[in-house]
Amino acid sequence: MKICHVITRMIVGGAQENTLFTIIGHLQKGHEVVLLTGPTSGPEGKLLQIEGLPKFEIIELPSMVREINPLQDLKAYFAMKKIFRERQFDVVHTHTSKAGILGRAAAWSARVPVVVHTVHGQAFHPYQSKISNFIYRMAERFAARRSHKIFTVAQAMIEQCVEAGIGPRKLYMVVYSGMEIDKFLNAKPDPVLRGQLGIPEHARVIGAIGRLFPQKGYEYIIPAARRILDVHPETHFLIVGNGSMREELDARIANLGMSDKFHFAGLVPPDEVCRYTALMDILVHLSLHEGLPRAVVQALACGKPAVGFALDGTPEVVIPGETGYLAAPESEADAAAGVIRILDNPKLAARMGENGRKLVAERFPWQKMADILEDEYEQLLHKAR
Numbered sequence: 001m002k003i004c005h006v007i008t009r010m011i012v013g014g015a016q017e018n019t020l021f022t023i024i025g026h027l028q029k030g031h032e033v034v035l036l037t038g039p040t041s042g043p044e045g046k047l048l049q050i051e052g053l054p055k056f057e058i059i060e061l062p063s064m065v066r067e068i069n070p071l072q073d074l075k076a077y078f079a080m081k082k083i084f085r086e087r088q089f090d091v092v093h094t095h096t097s098k099a100g101i102l103g104r105a106a107a108w109s110a111r112v113p114v115v116v117h118t119v120h121g122q123a124f125h126p127y128q129s130k131i132s133n134f135i136y137r138m139a140e141r142f143a144a145r146r147s148h149k150i151f152t153v154a155q156a157m158i159e160q161c162v163e164a165g166i167g168p169r170k171l172y173m174v175v176y177s178g179m180e181i182d183k184f185l186n187a188k189p190d191p192v193l194r195g196q197l198g199i200p201e202h203a204r205v206i207g208a209i210g211r212l213f214p215q216k217g218y219e220y221i222i223p224a225a226r227r228i229l230d231v232h233p234e235t236h237f238l239i240v241g242n243g244s245m246r247e248e249l250d251a252r253i254a255n256l257g258m259s260d261k262f263h264f265a266g267l268v269p270p271d272e273v274c275r276y277t278a279l280m281d282i283l284v285h286l287s288l289h290e291g292l293p294r295a296v297v298q299a300l301a302c303g304k305p306a307v308g309f310a311l312d313g314t315p316e317v318v319i320p321g322e323t324g325y326l327a328a329p330e331s332e333a334d335a336a337a338g339v340i341r342i343l344d345n346p347k348l349a350a351r352m353g354e355n356g357r358k359l360v361a362e363r364f365p366w367q368k369m370a371d372i373l374e375d376e377y378e379q380l381l382h383k384a385r
Contacts, residue, residue: 001026001377002088004034006080006103007095008066012045012270013211014294015120018153018177018369019095020047025178025370027054034087036080036103038064045242045267059083066098077102084110091116091377097123097136101143108146113384114377117143119152120177121291121312122160127215140166148380151373153177154292154313173376177292178369181360183271184301187278194279197263203236204343207280207304209273209295210287212243217286217309220332222252224284227336229261232343240276242267277302281349282342285314286327286335292316297364300324300356305349307338323356 003026010016023033034057040046048058063075084092084107091114092107094100100117107115124136144150144167151173152158158172191201199205206228210216218239225237239249239262246264253262265276277283283299285308292313296306300317306324308314309331318324325338342349 001090001381002032002034003091003093003377004036004084004087004089005093005095006036006099006107008064008097008099009038009040010035010047011040012047012267014177014291015095015118016047017179017270017294018118018120020053021178021180021366022093022370022373023056024054025367026374027056029370029374031374033057034059034089036061036064036083038062038066038076038099045269047270050269050271064099064102068098073098073102077106080106081110084112090114090381093118093373093377095120097139101139104143104146114148114380115146116149116151116376116380117147118175119150119157119161119291121289122157124164125289127288137164137166140164144171147171148384149173149376151175151376152291154316156313156316157291160312175369175372175376176363177294177297178366179294179297179301179364180271180366181298181301181364183274184277184298185357185361187274187302189278190275193275197238197265197279199236199238199263199279203234204232204281205236205238205279206339207238207240207277207283207299208285209240209277209283209298210285211241212239212245212249214245215288216241216243216245217284217288218245218249220286220309220330220335221284222249222256222258224286224332224336224339225253225258225261226256227333228339228343229258231340235261235343237262238265238276238280239263240265240268240273273298274302277304280304282307282324282339284308284335284339286332287311288329290314296324297360300353301360301364303350303353303357305342305352305356307335307342309335317356317359319355319359323352323359 094103310326327334
């Protein structure tokens, strides 16, 4: 098959890793795969710069920008439509909101036989203005009518789309986001790395992995940390990620007298994240807007229990009492209580870790994701012909 993946930018992020693993899987099966993306810049890093990638065609569209820009968006739409007509792809698979809307519209207009999309996280959600929510819902409904199939990384995404009237239930299918889990399943704590980060040898470590941006949960992690330290003062916190909130977070941490308890690793290459996760005893993920958090899945693969808000796809991997604990959204008190409960019971933590490993090993290998998508492409293409 001739397959084109479309995504707004290839930063170091979950949707981008999902897309890249899908491409690699289909290249290995002998398909012709092209990636169409916009420019990638900013503190989140560039995923396509990692070493060892197989060779495949990448088309960069300068007009594909993340921000809403009517002129650039029109340019991107017509540029994609021209490419789709000329290249005659069998499948166009879009990812992320902007690329998903423009790409599906262009592919449908160009009469691409199979047009599909993956919902990695909703464009609309409760933590945005009513106007933005309405605009995104209307845009997603428009794009859904130009889709032969929509994949989601969690069942929760399907329920949200159906409830919002984006598309009928039969249009959707869960395909869990595949990852390179072997490195996490086999990761061991590295005392040298621990020393480089300045974490004391016997300290319990609470970790968080994610970009330092609003709605990624750090505004709740900081006050939760204060509550945890009041009960377990020996605890330290490891933050993996970079972003625009770094100075703000440093100030909040200092105001609560916790500067000596926090360790920032900065932006870490995807194939190195397992080394940092292995140093953690518990992962905390308090994002307000996410599809299915990869950081949680990767922590579970490392045998680490997780605490997260009961939002989106998180409850599908954080199973209370089995792989971690859920907290009420926006409640740092609930999150802190979950962490403290695990810290208080090492045997429970070990059992949760083993349960997490089993869940991830069965559900999240990236090869499984690529095979499922390949099969769906073939079925849809057969039907189209």
